Amino acid sequence: MKQQGAVQPVTRELRAWIAAQTALGHPRAAICQALLDAGWQHAAASRALRLTPEAMSSLVVPVDTPAVPPVLAVPSVAPADSGVLVDAGDKWVEVLQRLEHPGLVVLGHLLSAGECEALVEAARPRLSRSLTVDTQTGGEERNRDRTSQGMFFTRGENAVVRRVEARIARLLNWPVQKGEGLQVLRYREGAQYKPHYDYFDPAEPGTANLLQRGGQRVATLVMYLQEPQEGGATVFPDIGLQVAPRRGHAVFFSYGCAHPCSLTLHGGDPVTVGEKWIATKWLREREFV
Ligand SMILES: O=C(O)CCC(=O)C(=O)O
Numbered sequence: 337m338k339q340q341g342a343v344q345p346v347t348r349e350l351r352a353w354i355a356a357q358t359a360l361g362h363p364r365a366a367i368c369q370a371l372l373d374a375g376w377q378h379a380a381a382s383r384a385l386r387l388t389p390e391a392m393s394s395l396v397v398p399v400d401t402p403a404v405p406p407v408l409a410v411p412s413v414a415p416a417d418s419g420v421l422v423d424a425g426d427k428w429v430e431v432l433q434r435l436e437h438p439g440l441v442v443l444g445h446l447l448s449a450g451e452c453e454a455l456v457e458a459a460r461p462r463l464s465r466s467l468t469v470d471t472q473t474g475g476e477e478r479n480r481d482r483t484s485q486g487m488f489f490t491r492g493e494n495a496v497v498r499r500v501e502a503r504i505a506r507l508l509n510w511p512v513q514k515g516e517g518l519q520v521l522r523y524r525e526g527a528q529y530k531p532h533y534d535y536f537d538p539a540e541p542g543t544a545n546l547l548q549r550g551g552q553r554v555a556t557l558v559m560y561l562q563e564p565q566e567g568g569a570t571v572f573p574d575i576g577l578q579v580a581p582r583r584g585h586a587v588f589f590s591y592g593c594a595h596p597c598s599l600t601l602h603g604g605d606p607v608t609v610g611e612k613w614i615a616t617k618w619l620r621e622r623e624f625v
């Protein structure tokens with residue numbers, strides 16, 4: 337494993353640039369990506385965003401703004417009675433790290449090695465270049481911010497999918513029906529998923545269509561099926577967190593408010609050596625149809 341270099345310093349010029357971009361109305365995700373494209377490390381970009389007051393104020397929702405999205409009920413991982421283990425029905429899962437805002441939990445040993453392999457092998461022949469939701473129409477589009485390959489299982493499609501879905505439902509206390517089908521993504525060397533939010537932006541014209549299938553997305557569970565040798569962390573620039581992609585482990589986070597103040601900006605860092613495979617489960621407000 338390569339030694340990580342020292343984190344680049346946050347200079348006054350850098351903060352001034354971030355403040356100017358914020359004043360011009362550029363979204364947080366775009367400013368973060370511009371920093372990464374210019375060669376700033378994730379840790380430095382996160383720190384710079386957090387140390388620039390103008391950029392932090394973009395996370396605050398004015399109380400009487402009519403466009404403030406409602407605060408929705410969200411799934412959560414129940415506090416562990418026994419310290420680190422939570423009951424997920426057919427097995428106990430480790431809580432490795434927990435954060436209150438955003439609601440975020442890093443989970444250990446959610447999936448067995450056999451389950452990870454079974455999902456990878458069932459997904460492999462069905463992969464195609466990943467699409468993302470087209471925010472204009474509510475349809476799907478090829479997106480250059482997402483250079484992975486992917487596929488969706490339908491809910492309950494096979495025995496492993498059913499077992500994993502039942503475990504997730506129990507762990508998060510959120511019925512299987514209120515979740516999308518599992519999505520599997522494969523990132524080869526160089527592939528990444530640039531910083532984004534998983535909720536549907538209320539300001540985008542395609543959102544009304546997307547909400548018809550089960551309301552907002554309110555939480556995400558990213559499960560690591562295969563770890564790369566280097567790179568591929570899941571990063572959360574607003575909170576300066578990087579989650580290492582370890583096989584069988586997962587990161588869960590929720591966002592009851594479809595707004596940057598959810599602090600759930602996140603992305604998949606480029607894979608530098610090897611291949612990363614994940615399965616993502618998005619939880620919805622209502623039954624997903
Ligand atoms: O690849 C990752 O670590 C993040 C994936 C992700 O953000 C997503 O599937 O929505």
Ligand SMILES: [Fe+2]
Nearest residue numbers: 532533534602
């Ligand atoms: Fe995401």
